[in-house]
Each structure stands twice: as structure tokens, then as C-alpha cells.
Amino acid sequence: MSVSDTNLASAPRRANRSSESVARKVARNVGVPVLSIVLLLVVWQAIVVGFHVAPYIAPRPYQAVLAVTQNWSTLWPLVLGTIRETVYGFVAGAALGISLGVIMAKVPVLQRLVYPVLVLSQAVPIIALAAPLVLILGFSVTPKVVIVAWIVFFPVTVNVLDGLSHVDQDLVNLARVYGAPRWRTFVQIEVPATATPLFSGLKIGATYAVTGAIIGELAASDGSSLALYQEHANTNLNTAAVYGTTMLMTVIGISWFLLVVGAEVFATPWQRRTVARRSWRRVADQSEGDSAR
Amino acid sequence: MSASAILELRDVGKVFGDTVALEPTTLSIEEGSFVAIVGPSGCGKSTLFNVIAGLLEPDGGEVRLHDRPVTGATGHVGYMLQKDLLVPWRTVEDNITMAKRLTGRVSSAHRAEARRVARQYGLGDFLRHYPSALSGGMRQRVAFMRTLVTHQPLLLLDEPFGALDAQTRLEMQQWLLQVWKDTERTVLFITHDVDESIFLSDRVLVMSPRPGRVVADFVNPLARPRTVDTLTEPDFVVLKARIMHLLHGGTP
Ligand SMILES: Nc1ncnc2c1ncn2[C@@H]1O[C@H](COP(=O)(O)OP(=O)(O)O)[C@@H](O)[C@H]1O
Numbered sequence A: 001m002s003v004s005d006t007n008l009a010s011a012p013r014r015a016n017r018s019s020e021s022v023a024r025k026v027a028r029n030v031g032v033p034v035l036s037i038v039l040l041l042v043v044w045q046a047i048v049v050g051f052h053v054a055p056y057i058a059p060r061p062y063q064a065v066l067a068v069t070q071n072w073s074t075l076w077p078l079v080l081g082t083i084r085e086t087v088y089g090f091v092a093g094a095a096l097g098i099s100l101g102v103i104m105a106k107v108p109v110l111q112r113l114v115y116p117v118l119v120l121s122q123a124v125p126i127i128a129l130a131a132p133l134v135l136i137l138g139f140s141v142t143p144k145v146v147i148v149a150w151i152v153f154f155p156v157t158v159n160v161l162d163g164l165s166h167v168d169q170d171l172v173n174l175a176r177v178y179g180a181p182r183w184r185t186f187v188q189i190e191v192p193a194t195a196t197p198l199f200s201g202l203k204i205g206a207t208y209a210v211t212g213a214i215i216g217e218l219a220a221s222d223g224s225s226l227a228l229y230q231e232h233a234n235t236n237l238n239t240a241a242v243y244g245t246t247m248l249m250t251v252i253g254i255s256w257f258l259l260v261v262g263a264e265v266f267a268t269p270w271q272r273r274t275v276a277r278r279s280w281r282r283v284a285d286q287s288e289g290d291s292a293r
Numbered sequence B: 001m002s003a004s005a006i007l008e009l010r011d012v013g014k015v016f017g018d019t020v021a022l023e024p025t026t027l028s029i030e031e032g033s034f035v036a037i038v039g040p041s042g043c044g045k046s047t048l049f050n051v052i053a054g055l056l057e058p059d060g061g062e063v064r065l066h067d068r069p070v071t072g073a074t075g076h077v078g079y080m081l082q083k084d085l086l087v088p089w090r091t092v093e094d095n096i097t098m099a100k101r102l103t104g105r106v107s108s109a110h111r112a113e114a115r116r117v118a119r120q121y122g123l124g125d126f127l128r129h130y131p132s133a134l135s136g137g138m139r140q141r142v143a144f145m146r147t148l149v150t151h152q153p154l155l156l157l158d159e160p161f162g163a164l165d166a167q168t169r170l171e172m173q174q175w176l177l178q179v180w181k182d183t184e185r186t187v188l189f190i191t192h193d194v195d196e197s198i199f200l201s202d203r204v205l206v207m208s209p210r211p212g213r214v215v216a217d218f219v220n221p222l223a224r225p226r227t228v229d230t231l232t233e234p235d236f237v238v239l240k241a242r243i244m245h246l247l248h249g250g251t252p
């Protein structure tokens, strides 16, 4: 690439990260986290072995893993159940959060009216919420979904509201000068300008979503659920299974968080790239434009 | 009105609370001319532009473009600020075609035009770059190309080079004069830099605050094309002295 066709350009900022080799990138983004998890397991093993901790107090890591793999056929449906509650609740909470954020940003009266209620909703202890929810909704998947959504929507609403109220008004005015209708300005300017705060809210929501699902299972399950399985193992002094189940829950939580991070990376390429990805439309245009020259 | 006027203001004024941002102002701008507006900050320059662009409804008076009333209406001028206002999530090419996307559909002809303009003015290698990869001068040129491809005959430029360093600014001024010559637009150019106002313009309007108003209207006698030598010509120095005198509280 050259800037020789102009004497105006001072050197543009280059992507130092794009010059980094793919292998190094993978090593940094995947290798380091994996290493830290391995390190954690090694420390765990060392403590349990070194201090002669009894297995019913704390198992060794591999025992916890075994407790999961050996009972996989029992655990698998429970894991699926927790995933379903997490995902449904997250999607519902995100949708509610985005809608509330947009409405509150666009109607200031509603913002003053609704905001205190939203803050109040988060002050209610979630456990205290479970009992009335079971009374209303029964022991179905619904009360767990409601609890997850209850936790997830709040950071999303707050961030969307904040993002929309900080969109550069000069940019909005520029769109007006062009003669743009308000809905186009909203879709093309205000929405993308809110992408970063939106994903901050979603990431906070994603970290709490599994916790919400487990609380829901504890408080509103009639029989089979991951949370009750763990409680049962605890009663039976099956500590390895308790630890194993905790690891499972953590894995579900981390996976969901990583999925949201992945969605953000995909949806906001300009945050990391200096040059746009190639798209079919551009490729088609480029060749047509070049041949016309 | 004179036959060649593109823009006419008739007693256009604007008051905010008890600040007279712009006294009722009457003004006529000739088609194809380059008019600089110079004045200290707070003298109502941006208010004047916002009224012309239709962002602000004036308290009274009328704005006429090509002899048609456009008071309070948008969509009829090109408009550019000191902030480049490029959207970070779109490439250079997509930023240039932004106005079309906001008001309708971007056709492949629009994209071809954006690429042609970018190549012509030295940004052909950066079409698929995001704005974060560009220097300040390059960003400002993209913002100007975005204004150009709206094909509005009247361009309002509000301190477009105000944030650039002296060297880049001088290059941008020469570049702007070249583009102005190529494209035959009418330009209204706000600046608080007296040298810049004289270097670029056919005519200099001097504004003064409290109340915001036009206090003088100078015809610029300097020949074109303008070069670095223009800055030291006697006519330049004389005009500069007269403007400076006004800006520092003197009477016309
Ligand atoms: N939206 C507004 N509300 C209240 N006062 C304003 C507004 N816009 C501008 N003003 C006031 O009007 C005066 C002129 O402002 P402006 O046109 O921005 O000046 P300039 O562009 O010459 O610096 C200033 O005193 C400014 O504080």
C-alpha cells in the first residue's frame, strides 16, 4: 500500500495486530487462558495431596471429573435443562432490556417513571422472588427463565439507555441536514453507535445468567435439575460429585459468555480491524468499478 | 434579488433566552463564489449555518435558496464541521456514500462515484479502511468527499480545518481550492483564522458578538490561483489589517 499519490497523508496508523502471525494470535487468545486453568488444577491437586485433605472434604480434580464422566447419562439431560433455562432467560432478558432501553431513551417521561421501578426490581433478593413465581407459574421451566431474564435485562437496559443518550448529537444533526428520516437515523446511526455499550450489558448479563438459572432450579424444581442433583450429592457426602457439578455449571457459564464475546467480535469488526472484511457486494462492485476505469 | 444569487437571507435572526445569537441579518451569496465568515467564538457563526441548513428555525425572516423559500427545511445544503463525524463502523467508501444510505438506496453507481472521487483526491488506497486507520487530514478529506457527493450546490463548512496542525491545514486549504475549482460549488466557509479567510475567499464577512451580527463585508481583491506568496502580497496585508482592526473592537 502506498500513499505516494498524495503529499497530504501523514502515515496512517497500521494494524500492528494484523501483522502478528496467526499462530501467535491463537497462542495468546486460547493458549494463555487454557494454561491458567491447568495451573489452577495443578494448585488444587497440590493442596489436596500436600495437606492430606480427606476426599469427603475436597476431592482431587480428576475425581471430580470422573464423578461427572461416570454419571454422564444421568447428568446430560440435567445439563441440557440448565442450558435451556440459561439461553431462554438470556434471550428474553436481552430482548426486554433492549426494548426498555430504547423506549426509555426515546420517551424521557417514561424514563423518569420507570427507572426507579427497575432499580427496585434489582434490590429484591432473587431467592425471595422464587416462591411467588412457583405459585404463579408452577415447577415448569418458566419460573427459571423469568429469574434469569430478571437478572439479565437490567445491565442491558442501563447500558443501552446510556449508549443511546450519548450518541453524538452533531452526527444526528448531520443526518438531519442530509434530509434523513428519523427511523433511518436511528437504524444507521444510533443503533451502531450503541453497539459497544450494548455488548457490555450483554456480557455482564451472560456472566450472571447461569447463576440465575441455578438459583431458579434450587428454589423452583420439583425433582430433576442440576442444582438439585448437586444438593443430593452433598447430602450423601459425595463431595467429588458436588465439585464435578460445580465445574459443569462453570463450564456452561463460561461457554455462554464466550459465545456472547464471539458475537461481539463478529458484529463489531471495526473495533479490531483497520481494513474491512471482504464481502461479495464489495468484490462485485470493485471489479465492475475497476473495469470501467 | 440579483440573478446570480444562490442564497438569500432576509432579516434572519435567532435569540436563545437572553442571548442574541444572531441579529436579524440580510445577506446575498453569489452562485459559485467562495465566501469566508470570520469572527471570534460566540459571535453566531454556527447559528447562522444551522439556520441556513434548516437545523434551527429562525425567530423571524426568510431563507431562500435559488429563489425558493427553504426556511426551517433540511436536505438542501452540504454541511461539514470541525469534527469530521465519520462513523467508525463504516469503511471510507461507505462513509462517503453515507448521505445516500440515509435518504434512500446506495446504488453501484453511487459506490463507483465514491471510489472515483476518493481516487481522484488521493484516498484510493484506503477505500476499505475504517476511519480509525486514517490521519486527521485524511479523515477531514473523507468528510469533505462525503459532503461533495451529496451534489448540493451550496456547501457550508464550519471551521473544517480548525483541528489540524498548521502544515496540514495549509495543504488542505490548497486542496480545497482545487476541489472548489473542479466542482464549481458555492462555498460558505467559517473560520476564526483571518489568514485562512483571506487566502481562500472571494469575499470576507466579519462577524462580531453580543449581539451576533455581520459588521463588515469585504470584497477580496487577490488574484487566483492563490499560492504561498499570496500570504505576503500588499493587498493581503492591507485586508488582514482591516479585518484585525474590526476583530479587536474597532469600528468599520
Ligand atoms: N442551542 C443553544 N442554546 C442556547 N444558546 C446557544 C445555543 N447555540 C448557541 N448559543 C449561543 O449563541 C451564541 C452564538 O453561538 P454560535 O453560533 O455557536 O457561535 P460561534 O459559532 O460563532 O462560536 C453563543 O453565545 C452561544 O452560547
Ligand SMILES: [Mg+2]
Binding pocket: B045, B046, B047, B158
Ligand atoms: Mg461555531
